[in-house]
Amino acid sequence: MVKVLQGTDGIRGKVHYGRVDDPLSAFIDERLITADFTELYTFGVSSALTTCGLIREGDGVVVGFDGRDESGYLTVSTIRGIIRAGLRPVLISDFTEARPTLGRCLPTPAVPLYMAYTRCNLGFMITASHNPYYENGIKIFISPLASKPLLRDDVLLSEAIYSSDMSAINNDIEMVFEEDYENAFKVFTQFHFDEKNSWISDGISGLHIIIDPSNGALTHIASSVLSEIDGIRVREVVGYEPYRINEDCGVVELEGVKFISLDEIVGEEARFSRNRPLIATAREAMKHYKVFRAGKEVLLQMVFDGDGDRLFVLVFDPFEEGFHILSGDEIAIMLVDYMLRSSRSDGAGLFVSTIEGDIGAVIRARELGLNTRVVGVGDKWLLREAVALMLKHLKANIDPLYYEGGSVIEATEGLGWDDLTFGDEAPFFGLSVGSEASGHIVTQGYMDVGSGIIPSFSGNALKSSINILTCISNLFIENSLSDFLTLIKEPFKRGYKKNLTCYFSDRALFFRGSQVFEHLLKVAYNVIERFGSKEGDVSIDEKVMPEAPDMLYLSFSVGGRESFLYIRNSGTEEKTAIYIRGDIEIEDTLCRIIKHIFGEMVRFMKDRENPSTMAEVFLLKAIKGGIKEDDILSDVEMKYPGVDAERVLNIALEKEEAVVRKGSDYRLTGIGEEIVKSYGDIL
Numbered sequence: 001m002v003k004v005l006q007g008t009d010g011i012r013g014k015v016h017y018g019r020v021d022d023p024l025s026a027f028i029d030e031r032l033i034t035a036d037f038t039e040l041y042t043f044g045v046s047s048a049l050t051t052c053g054l055i056r057e058g059d060g061v062v063v064g065f066d067g068r069d070e071s072g073y074l075t076v077s078t079i080r081g082i083i084r085a086g087l088r089p090v091l092i093s094d095f096t097e098a099r100p101t102l103g104r105c106l107p108t109p110a111v112p113l114y115m116a117y118t119r120c121n122l123g124f125m126i127t128a129s130h131n132p133y134y135e136n137g138i139k140i141f142i143s144p145l146a147s148k149p150l151l152r153d154d155v156l157l158s159e160a161i162y163s164s165d166m167s168a169i170n171n172d173i174e175m176v177f178e179e180d181y182e183n184a185f186k187v188f189t190q191f192h193f194d195e196k197n198s199w200i201s202d203g204i205s206g207l208h209i210i211i212d213p214s215n216g217a218l219t220h221i222a223s224s225v226l227s228e229i230d231g232i233r234v235r236e237v238v239g240y241e242p243y244r245i246n247e248d249c250g251v252v253e254l255e256g257v258k259f260i261s262l263d264e265i266v267g268e269e270a271r272f273s274r275n276r277p278l279i280a281t282a283r284e285a286m287k288h289y290k291v292f293r294a295g296k297e298v299l300l301q302m303v304f305d306g307d308g309d310r311l312f313v314l315v316f317d318p319f320e321e322g323f324h325i326l327s328g329d330e331i332a333i334m335l336v337d338y339m340l341r342s343s344r345s346d347g348a349g350l351f352v353s354t355i356e357g358d359i360g361a362v363i364r365a366r367e368l369g370l371n372t373r374v375v376g377v378g379d380k381w382l383l384r385e386a387v388a389l390m391l392k393h394l395k396a397n398i399d400p401l402y403y404e405g406g407s408v409i410e411a412t413e414g415l416g417w418d419d420l421t422f423g424d425e426a427p428f429f430g431l432s433v434g435s436e437a438s439g440h441i442v443t444q445g446y447m448d449v450g451s452g453i454i455p456s457f458s459g460n461a462l463k464s465s466i467n468i469l470t471c472i473s474n475l476f477i478e479n480s481l482s483d484f485l486t487l488i489k490e491p492f493k494r495g496y497k498k499n500l501t502c503y504f505s506d507r508a509l510f511f512r513g514s515q516v517f518e519h520l521l522k523v524a525y526n527v528i529e530r531f532g533s534k535e536g537d538v539s540i541d542e543k544v545m546p547e548a549p550d551m552l553y554l555s556f557s558v559g560g561r562e563s564f565l566y567i568r569n570s571g572t573e574e575k576t577a578i579y580i581r582g583d584i585e586i587e588d589t590l591c592r593i594i595k596h597i598f599g600e601m602v603r604f605m606k607d608r609e610n611p612s613t614m615a616e617v618f619l620l621k622a623i624k625g626g627i628k629e630d631d632i633l634s635d636v637e638m639k640y641p642g643v644d645a646e647r648v649l650n651i652a653l654e655k656e657e658a659v660v661r662k663g664s665d666y667r668l669t670g671i672g673e674e675i676v677k678s679y680g681d682i683l
Helices: 023-030 035-051 073-084 110-118 151-162 181-191 221-226 276-287 289-293 328-341 359-367 379-393 461-478 481-489 515-532 584-605 611-624 629-639 645-655 670-682
Strands: 011-015 060-065 088-091 122-126 135-142 207-212 232-236 259-261 298-304 311-317 322-326 350-354 371-375 431-435 445-448 453-456 496-503 538-545 548-558 561-569 575-582 659-662 665-668
Touching: 011 023, 023 035, 035 073, 035 122, 035 135, 035 151, 060 073, 060 110, 073 088, 073 122, 110 122, 110 135, 110 181, 110 445, 110 453, 181 221, 207 221, 207 276, 207 461, 221 232, 221 298, 221 461, 276 289, 276 298, 276 311, 298 461, 311 328, 311 461, 311 481, 322 328, 322 481, 328 350, 328 359, 328 431, 328 461, 350 359, 350 379, 359 371, 359 561, 371 379, 379 431, 461 481, 496 584, 496 645, 515 538, 515 548, 515 561, 515 584, 561 584, 575 584, 584 670, 611 629, 611 645, 611 665, 611 670, 629 645, 645 659, 665 670
Parallel strands: 060 088, 060 122, 207 232, 207 298, 350 371, 350 431
Antiparallel strands: 011 135, 122 135, 259 322, 298 311, 311 322, 445 453, 496 575, 538 548, 548 561, 561 575, 659 665
16 A cells, blocks of 8 residues: 555654755655645645546635744645636735745644635645644645545555656746735634524623634734633733744643642742743732632633644632643543533433543543544544534435545535535534543534524634633532532542553554564463453453554453553654553552553664654763763763753653653653664664
């Protein structure tokens, strides 16, 4: 099968300003995104969808961007690729000076909404989502419902790009495109005030809000929308560098964190000392502490990612003097609970979570009377479930969505926007909430296009923020401050979650049937049996997810307690991770299981030719030899120029748990010893 170019959600990589001999190989081998590759990619995708009849020559193609393409370098190339395919680019972010204008860049969910409004069948969003500002990428939306391509769609699109003629790239072309920012902005913002989409008519009061737009597409937009809501006070705080999306701000810094104390933000050795939005919120907490302590208001921080499709919420606790963090799991369950309590749902819906989520959220959704389903990593799999429910309503065949990774193009063949346009009231297809722990929340929305209502299922952080504010306000009004904070801290009984990531991995070694895959599968069975049997009866079931056929996925029960683990390659970075989820009551057993398997992973998975692997081994050997931190970091950067020594140390410390810190000293763990033992010969 052809090597698929797309990762979990489109393509992402480091932007390379300049020409290379082979742009396609530069992307495949080094994840470099050049102007030539961008033009080739958008041309290939546009041509493939024209060939299969989804779009016709001259049709409009929606283009959005989140602001990180400060010079317009990739935006121009995207426009060129669309024009070269005989289509008509329609830009919905402000590009009046041939570059993005920060504060006038619409977020990712604006693309599918505008597609529905104008009945366009293809949309591109130029973004690298939560990735660092110096990376960029492209997300694709295809109709109907402006869905994201599934695995077989990605194969089709990749084949078209491989077969595209590179010789035409960068030839002269007339740059003709449309700009419709003002209208697109109106469509996007009005969507959030439609009572079919937001719950603000239920009333909101007592909320004091700081907004962190992650220096991205929701800059100025989220604050302008939320400030229109009665009963709340809103202020936006951006990071130190305007175009540095996601740097020292946004959801990425908070992933995996459940609570942040004030000392961690403004203390002498504060962990988040560079996070300007967090610092502003902490200062607000201290300035008005008596107000919050008396329960007169609640202080929140709404935290988005760079392209506006992920959300975390921070809630200030004056008793514990810090912030509780609501991730996608907590937000999703709070939304479901409110839907049921306020009669906004009949209780017969579906709750979909990805395998990264907390197993406790799935269990709680079942307790609330919902059907549940667990899918692969990425919000496109949440969207697939929405499309499946829509097709069932239309009595269409859903099998193509699941066969060999799925195809939206095949499953929706013959359907058009007319088939999805309903009268004054669109039906509820059955998806109550789709959620990822990372902050993607998918719920059914409704786009009024004048001639009727079109359902919309895009992950929309601004829509989620409005509705979670309604939930929080309702809880705040109906409960004492202490009871309110108890409900915020634990909207469900949390399960045990742990991830360990092998960085600088050779991902080509891990796939179903490979020697490494089979070895780790055998190790996992043995380890679960050995440690789990001490807790009770053990049963293990290997599963293959069609959306991730090369993922190792084991569902197992220990003493009747539901658990699972999985190992997967990253689709966009050189890393391979193991995840375990289960009952908190067997935390110690689950922790031993994941650490033992990870110890085997690092023996085989690291790329021996990667300079960062060499730098990590050098660093670990130096720590073992007792060399101090400052000397280690300077020695690493001198020996391996271009490698960020501090990043390598943080990875070894936090992501791989190869090192532990005791005061100002470091020492190797068993995992660190294994890395040195397995790769010491590469230095």
